[in-house]
Amino acid sequence: MFETTPIIVGLDIGTSKICAVVGEISDSGSLNIVGVGQSKSRGVRKGEVVDASIVGEDIRHAIGEAEQMADTEIRSVYLGVTGGHIRGFNNRGFHPVASQDREITEDDVQDVIKNARAINLPTENKVLHIIRQHFLVDGQDGIVNPVGMLGTRVEVDIHVVHGNFNRLQTPIHAVKGLQLEIEDVVFSGLASSLALLNNHQKEMGSIVIDMGAGTTEYAVYSNGIIKHTGIIAVGGDHLSNDLAYGLKVPLGRAEQLKIEHGSALVEPEIRGHTLTLTNDHGIAEKTINLEHLRRIMSLRLDEIFQLIANELDQADLLNDVREGVFLTGGCARIPNIQKLANQVFHLPVSIGKTNSISGLKSALDQPEFAAAIGLVRFGSFETRKRLQEKPGFQSTLTQTIKQIFRRS
Ligand SMILES: Nc1ncnc2c1ncn2[C@@H]1O[C@H](COP(=O)(O)OP(=O)(O)OP(=O)(O)O)[C@@H](O)[C@H]1O
Ligand SMILES: [Mg+2]
Structure with a gap:
């Protein structure tokens, strides 16, 4: 169908990681993921670039890794953008x-x-x-x-x-400074919804919530139409901050406790359970109440979901959502997060899965990659459209x- 197989790259500059995903459109027109690269993100806060030179280094690293895996040279990207100004x-x-x-x-x-x-x-x-x-x-x-x-x-x-012009330019500059062209700039929350929802889910009414480290983005569809998009500049980092403050532990330790012992709900059976924290020499240093830890997480997550639910309720959108809520982003890994979201939205809740995309399982199965994969899907639509707009096609x-x- 196509003379050459176009390579499409999604670049997602997240608060905790930067990732580049490489896709190809196959002869049959379907999308295939052939490479993924990622780097720890050191210069981003709440989804926005705060140290452009470090972000440049991290992007270079992610792109280099993706090039190696896909065995290709990356010259242009679809860039995901986010931030509380959008x-x-x-x-x-x-x-x-x-x-x-x-x-x-x-x-x-x-x-x-x-x-x-x-x-x-x-x-x-x-x-x-x-x-x-x-x-x-x-x-x-x-x-x-x-x-x-x-x-x-x-x-x-x-x-x-829409968003603030200057704040949108910062990541664009960082990417262009690496001699990479930008094919298009896409709101990450929309990109994630593209990766996850099929036509039926858009038709029946669905909410996609991408909960990352510094931001939570959401997109609502019903009757096959995008109805609403939004963002809250709160994510997993805030859970760790709350834990550090509430449990009186350093931030690094709080992040580790969140991942190893976290939950979105306080299950009755953990009442009275404690965790003993040891220092580098294995000597007991501190005792943590597990119920307290999970209550801190549960309260913050509940607050985030309530904010979204209230906004959607005010916009009179919740009645049209019949399919349910799809969670993605790193925080979708938190145990019991589906149950908590279900209590708030009173809708079926599941962890989003990419649809109609083949290729690397290591990318497709990770909730952290939804936005970057969605950028590739966006790019595949644009590429198809461009090819159809060639002379001979009516547009x-x-x-x-x-x-x-x-x-x-
Ligand atoms: N098993 C887990 N339990 C709890 N939290 C987790 C788990 N795995 C990942 N996270 C959290 O998910 C967040 C990272 O998610 P993700 O990679 O989607 O963020 P990001 O895209 O870098 O950030 P953002 O989109 O907010 O700019 C971190 O806060 C991390 O602690
Ligand atoms: Mg993200």
Whole structure:
């Protein structure tokens, strides 16, 4: 189908790790992961670059490892971005149908999309994504393509994701400084949802929550449409901080306790259990109450889920989510996190699994890689689209508005 197999690379600059995932589109058009590289992330806080030169070194390391594994040279990447400054909102554009016979034409569609895109954002903001949701004709909603329909008024709903221009430029500069081209910049929370959800799940209504070290991003779909995106600049690092403070242990020890003994719930049977911490010489140093440890974690995780649930409830989105909640990111590994999320959302909760992607199990099975894999999937859509836009293929403006978040 393709003359050459395009290599697509997703680069995710996370708070705890930087990872690069290399994908290929196979002859049959499916996506295959052929390489992955990662590095500890030393210059990122709450998802944002705070030390560009160290981040540059860490990116170089991750890219080098991915190149080696995929046996290829990486020249360009799809870059994931995140941070507390990123926001998502919905906007509606409308347009009176011009023709005498009231038949909606491609020109009407172009005009209504143009009107919806005319958004007044402060100059320091940059739009990352404009995603078409659906059209309305004389108030009738859920229309995928209104061309050829009769009506007096056509409207379109779009989802807009934007962020602070300068804060978005920092990771872009860090990547360009390594002589890597950037194919596109994608909000990491959207990327994770692309890696995990299939069409049925988008149709039935799903929430994807990517809980990393410094941020928690979420994306909501229903009726096959992206409905909402958001981010909270709180993640696993905050759990470790809480433990360090609450248990009076150094941060490194708190992180280790979280991973080895953590849980999102306080199970009744652990009441009274203690852990003995020893020093480097094996001498008992401190006793930790396991119930206390888990209660600290449970409270913080509950708070994060409550914040998301309240926001989605206020936006009246929870009733449309029938499939459930999919958790990913490193914190999805915390024992009992599904049960806790279920108590908050009152929806089925599972750990997200990548769908319709083959290749390296070592990448596909790790929740930490969801965003980078989603970036590769985003890139595969863009690549297919570019190939189709070559002379000989017909394309329209409505097609160029990114449709991939609707249905894959
Ligand atoms: N088994 C585990 N139990 C508890 N926490 C875990 C476990 N495994 C990983 N984590 C936590 O997951 C977090 C790392 O997740 P991830 O790699 O998704 O973050 P990131 O992408 O680097 O950060 P962000 O997306 O917030 O910028 C860390 O806080 C880590 O402690
Ligand atoms: Mg992440």
